[in-house]
Amino acid sequence: MSRTGKGVANKGSYGYQKQKEKEQRTCIRFKCVLTNTILDVLRQRPGWIEVKDEGEWDFYWCDVSWLRENFGHTYMDEHVRVCHFRNHYELTRKNFMVKNLKRFRKQLEREQGKLEASKCDFFPKTFELPIEYHLFVEEFKRNPGITWIMKPVARSQGKGIFLFRKLKDIMEWRKDGNRSDDPKDESPVESYVVQRYIENPYLIGGRKFDLRVYVLVTSYAPLKTWLYRDGFARFSSTRFSLNSIDDNFVHLTNVAVQKTAPDYDPEKGCKWLMQQLRQYLTAKHGTETATTLFREIDNIFIKSLQSVQNVIINDKHCFELYGYDILIDQNLKPWLLEVNASPSLIATSQEDYELKCRLLEDTVHVIDMEGRLSGKEKRVGGFDLMWNDGPVFSDDANLDSIVGTNFVANTHLGNTRMQLLLPLSFSAIFITIPQAQKKEN
Numbered sequence: 001m002s003r004t005g006k007g008v009a010n011k012g013s014y015g016y017q018k019q020k021e022k023e024q025r026t027c028i029r030f031k032c033v034l035t036n037t038i039l040d041v042l043r044q045r046p047g048w049i050e051v052k053d054e055g056e057w058d059f060y061w062c063d064v065s066w067l068r069e070n071f072g073h074t075y076m077d078e079h080v081r082v083c084h085f086r087n088h089y090e091l092t093r094k095n096f097m098v099k100n101l102k103r104f105r106k107q108l109e110r111e112q113g114k115l116e117a118s119k120c121d122f123f124p125k126t127f128e129l130p131i132e133y134h135l136f137v138e139e140f141k142r143n144p145g146i147t148w149i150m151k152p153v154a155r156s157q158g159k160g161i162f163l164f165r166k167l168k169d170i171m172e173w174r175k176d177g178n179r180s181d182d183p184k185d186e187s188p189v190e191s192y193v194v195q196r197y198i199e200n201p202y203l204i205g206g207r208k209f210d211l212r213v214y215v216l217v218t219s220y221a222p223l224k225t226w227l228y229r230d231g232f233a234r235f236s237s238t239r240f241s242l243n244s245i246d247d248n249f250v251h252l253t254n255v256a257v258q259k260t261a262p263d264y265d266p267e268k269g270c271k272w273l274m275q276q277l278r279q280y281l282t283a284k285h286g287t288e289t290a291t292t293l294f295r296e297i298d299n300i301f302i303k304s305l306q307s308v309q310n311v312i313i314n315d316k317h318c319f320e321l322y323g324y325d326i327l328i329d330q331n332l333k334p335w336l337l338e339v340n341a342s343p344s345l346i347a348t349s350q351e352d353y354e355l356k357c358r359l360l361e362d363t364v365h366v367i368d369m370e371g372r373l374s375g376k377e378k379r380v381g382g383f384d385l386m387w388n389d390g391p392v393f394s395d396d397a398n399l400d401s402i403v404g405t406n407f408v409a410n411t412h413l414g415n416t417r418m419q420l421l422l423p424l425s426f427s428a429i430f431i432t433i434p435q436a437q438k439k440e441n
Contacts, residue, residue, distance in 0.1 A: 025079065028369045030059040033066070036346045037353060041360040047370070059369055064088070064341065076317050081367055084341060085220070085318045090308045092322070092341035094193045095153040097304070098126045104307035120307075122300050123336045124195040128153070129173040136194055140167060147197040147242065149251075151338075152190055160190075161252060163197060163245045170194070197251075198335055199242055202328040204280065206239040208251065210337060211274070211326040213413065214359055215301050216366060221314040222389035225305060226366055227298070229382045229412050230355055231274040271352070278414030281332075289332065297326055297334045298411050302387055304336060321363055358382060378410055386411045 028048045032039045038061050042048055051057050060066075060082045067084050076082075090096050101123055109117035127136035129150075140148070150170060152160040164170060173192060201208045214228040236251070238244075244251075272280075282290040301324065323343025327335045345360070347353035362381030366373075378385045378392060385392045392410040 025058075025370055028059055029055070029057045030061070031055075031057045032061040033063050034061060034345060037356045038345050038360050041357055041364065045361075045364065059367075078316075079369065079371075080317050081369065082318055083321065085217075085320050086313045086315065088312070088320055088341045090311050091304065091339050093153050094151055094338055095128045095191060097339060098123060098128070098193060100307040100311065101304065104303070119299055120303050122296075122303070122334060124198060126193050126195045129170070129192045129194055131191075133174050137167065143196075147199055147245065148194050149197040150192050150194050152192050154191075160192075163251060165245065198327055198329055200330040201240065202330055202332065203240055204235070207235045207237075208240045209233045209235040209272075211277070211297075211324075211328070212343065213274075213297070213301075213324045213326060214343065215305075215322045215324055216363055216383060217305065217320045217322065218366065219314060219316070220305075220309050220312045223305060223309050223387055224385070224389070225301065225387040226380070226383040227301060227386045227411050227413060228359055228362070229274075229384065229415060230359060231413065232355070233272040233274065233277045235270040235272070237270055273351075273355070274414040285332065293328070293332050293334065294411075294413055295409065297413065298386065298409055300324070300326065300334060300336050302391075304339065305387075319367055321359075384410050384412055 026047050028045075029051045030042050030048055031051055032042055042059075042061070043050060048059075058077075058080055060080075062082055062084065064084055067082070067086060071082070071086050090100060101120055105117050105120040108120065125139065127133075127139070129136065145165065147163055147165055149163050150161065162169075211231060211233055213231040216226040216228070218224045218226070240251075278290060278294070281293065304324075320341065321343070323340035325337040325340070327337055329335065345356055347356055359382070362383050366380045366383055373380070378395065386409060394408040394410045
């Protein structure tokens with residue numbers, strides 16, 4: 001029985017249990033609540049059998065509501081896996097993410113000094129409303145005229161987000177969760193974060209973009225993290241202008257917003273593959289500069305995960321495929337916008353479908369329900385092991401001649417299948433965005 005707590009049999013000694021864990025399994029029973037690419041991948045996997053309703057399962061691609069209602073009441077055998085950690089929201093709710101990063105930064109400064117703490121300076125100045133409204137007002141008055149962005153802490157797909165420059169635009173969040181001074185009005189105000197808007201985003205073809213990167217965590221104790229080489233840059237459909245403060249097609253790059261734009265092409269979307277972006281940045285700024293940028297992005301993944309390492313409830317049955325959203329500014333500094341616990345797996349183009357199927361196939365390879373891996377792998381499919389209770393270094397590095405902080409991290413974001421791509425000139429890449437080359441979120 002995989003998941004019921006009734007009649008649990010004594011399976012013998014600990015050694016016998018460990019032996020059973022390592023045995024290869026040829027039949028995997030799975031459940032899946034989604035009907036998009038992940039279901040296609042699981043149905044096509046040899047030896048995997050779909051179960052429905054209350055059938056016994058070994059692998060469950062569940063939603064977070066099932067997790068909240070059932071996880072603590074469900075018995076699971078050693079080999080059973082589910083796709084979320086119980087309190088994943090410590091990193092994936094916008095207010096909790098910032099709270100944990102601020103706490104972790106203070107801890108680093110106290111224990112290792114300001115230089116190490118400065119490695120956490122990758123998220124914009126942020127306040128939670130309404131509880132930090134007065135602190136925000138003080139900051140707002142110190143920096144008149146700049147742009148701020150409001151985001152609901154628990155919504156996604158750009159819902160409820162808006163930009164503002166005047167306090168009157170957020171007056172309903174000003175007091176202790178009530179919308180007005182009228183004591184009869186007791187309707188609670190939804191929690192938001194207000195962040196300093198990055199007013200100087202890096203533009204390509206005059207358009208703003210952010211990065212969607214996939215990070216797989218298979219354990220928090222110890223922290224074991226895999227970075228996927230593929231990913232994409234999501235572009236706005238409209239040229240960037242700070243004067244267009246009310247135009248979400250200018251400022252929000254996620255597809256849920258962009259697909260409602262008048263000139264959106266559902267066959268193409270608004271996307272570049274990560275390899276295209278890395279080629280573009282390398283052609284324009286040089287290999288060293290591009291490499292430094294991507295190493296700083298690696299730092300965002302590790303520091304953000306470390307910030308919640310001691311608060312996430314680690315469970316060997318759990319794994320998490322995070323979708324990181326990263327913005328690059330004109331100075332080639334990367335900024336963490338948010339982390340998604342359920343990144344969209346819906347494909348809007350053939351290229352998008354193929355990327356997400358590869359991602360999910362490789363995710364299941366890493367989870368290794370079949371028991372085929374040795375546990376010593378540093379690369380599985382498109383995933384590179386970047387942290388395993390400490391940094392993982394690339395096999396490409398000459399470790400005998402490299403010392404200190406010059407080890408080469410085992411990460412290759414944007415380098416996937418580079419040798420198979422025809423060289424692209426700077427001009428050839430550049431002209432595609434003004435012509436609205438679109439490859440969705």
